[in-house]
Amino acid sequence: MTGKYKIDYALREQVSDIQHGLNVNQCFQCNVCTSSCDVARFNEKFKPARIVKLAILGIRDVLEEEELWYCTTCFFCFDRCPQLADPTEIILTLRNISAREGNLPKSQRRIAKNILVTGHSVGIEKENVENRRNLELEDLPPTAAKYKDAIEDVQKILKKTGAHKIIRFNFDTMELED
Numbered sequence: 001m002t003g004k005y006k007i008d009y010a011l012r013e014q015v016s017d018i019q020h021g022l023n024v025n026q027c028f029q030c031n032v033c034t035s036s037c038d039v040a041r042f043n044e045k046f047k048p049a050r051i052v053k054l055a056i057l058g059i060r061d062v063l064e065e066e067e068l069w070y071c072t073t074c075f076f077c078f079d080r081c082p083q084l085a086d087p088t089e090i091i092l093t094l095r096n097i098s099a100r101e102g103n104l105p106k107s108q109r110r111i112a113k114n115i116l117v118t119g120h121s122v123g124i125e126k127e128n129v130e131n132r133r134n135l136e137l138e139d140l141p142p143t144a145a146k147y148k149d150a151i152e153d154v155q156k157i158l159k160k161t162g163a164h165k166i167i168r169f170n171f172d173t174m175e176l177e178d
């Protein structure tokens with residue numbers, strides 16, 4: 001991150017409010033979360049303590065950082081944070097704010113599209129359909145993907161919540177808009 005930062009002190013309160021009382025301000029930057037994080041171990045750009053610090057300082061640039069999406073939500077940092085600041089939730093909260101502001105990365109939008117189209121974030125692959133046939137099983141297991149009305153229900157929920165607008169999904173073409 002270089003140059004001028006977009007400072008907005010309300011971001012800290014916004015995170016704190018969405019966290020239902022869990023307090024981002026409790027973080028005292030011990031970096032236990034970063035040293036507990038497997039993603040940080042293999043990617044020097046990703047440091048949960050840094051993300052928490054940016055939220056505390058109200059630096060909105062964090063909402064546009066790709067690294068915000070690297071967390072696997074393993075909750076190791078949550079377990080180990082001595083201040084109960086809940087860094088995982090802070091990251092998830094920042095992601096929610098970021099997504100609402102139109103910063104959802106294409107990779108995440110593709111996953112959301114899978115849910116809209118198949119009812120699952122990861123669809124069943126042709127190879128697995130073939131394996132199931134070889135085992136004399138039906139092509140699809142009895143999950144949402146198998147039942148048209150179940151997928152339609154998923155679509156109704158996502159439409160009603162406005163999730164399709166966040167991922168910029170066009171129901172006429174059943175594709176992402178760009």
Ligand code: SF4
Nearest residue numbers: 027028030031033081
């Ligand atoms: S979130 Fe918790 S573990 Fe991470 S730096 Fe802050 S106090 Fe330490």
Ligand code: SF4
Nearest residue numbers: 037071072074075077
């Ligand atoms: S929840 Fe995210 S930030 Fe925390 S340890 Fe796991 S991957 Fe790292």
